[in-house]
Amino acid sequence: MEAAAILRxxxxxxxxxxxxxxxxxxxxxxxxxxxxxxxxxxxLRGVEDLLGGFPAASEDHExxxxxxxxxxxxGGYLLAASTLQETGVSTRVVASMLQRGAACAEELLNRVTxxxxxxxx
Numbered sequence: 001m002e003a004a005a006i007l008r009x010x011x012x013x014x015x016x017x018x019x020x021x022x023x024x025x026x027x028x029x030x031x032x033x034x035x036x037x038x039x040x041x042x043x044l045r046g047v048e049d050l051l052g053g054f055p056a057a058s059e060d061h062e063x064x065x066x067x068x069x070x071x072x073x074x075g076g077y078l079l080a081a082s083t084l085q086e087t088g089v090s091t092r093v094v095a096s097m098l099q100r101g102a103a104c105a106e107e108l109l110n111r112v113t114x115x116x117x118x119x120x121x
Contacts, residue, residue: 077101
């Protein structure tokens with residue numbers, strides 16, 4: 001998959017994860033929050049996997065570097081959320097960590113996509 005397609009797919013999936021998480025914000029029952037957190041985690045893990053396929057031979061080294069930074073940041077949030085869940089922390093706290101990770105990913109994706117193409121300078 002080419003770099004631009006990976007970034008578009010990652011952006012779409014991050015927005016989907018944020019929508020899933022937002023749907024659980026007002027949930028009264030713990031089961032709904034658990035389902036929301038699990039789905040968001042799965043979607044965000046997919047984004048991390050997508051970014052792992054970012055072509056290393058990208059002509060734009062800065063975009064490649066930012067994509068790898070995004071993958072590392074998102075991976076950190078996913079690891080933190082998994083650790084919180086494994087230690088028995090409230091699922092709402094886990095969902096909150098995932099919300100922060102998705103927001104961070106969205107911001108970093110915006111930075112990557114705002115990078116001008118080398119021939120546009």
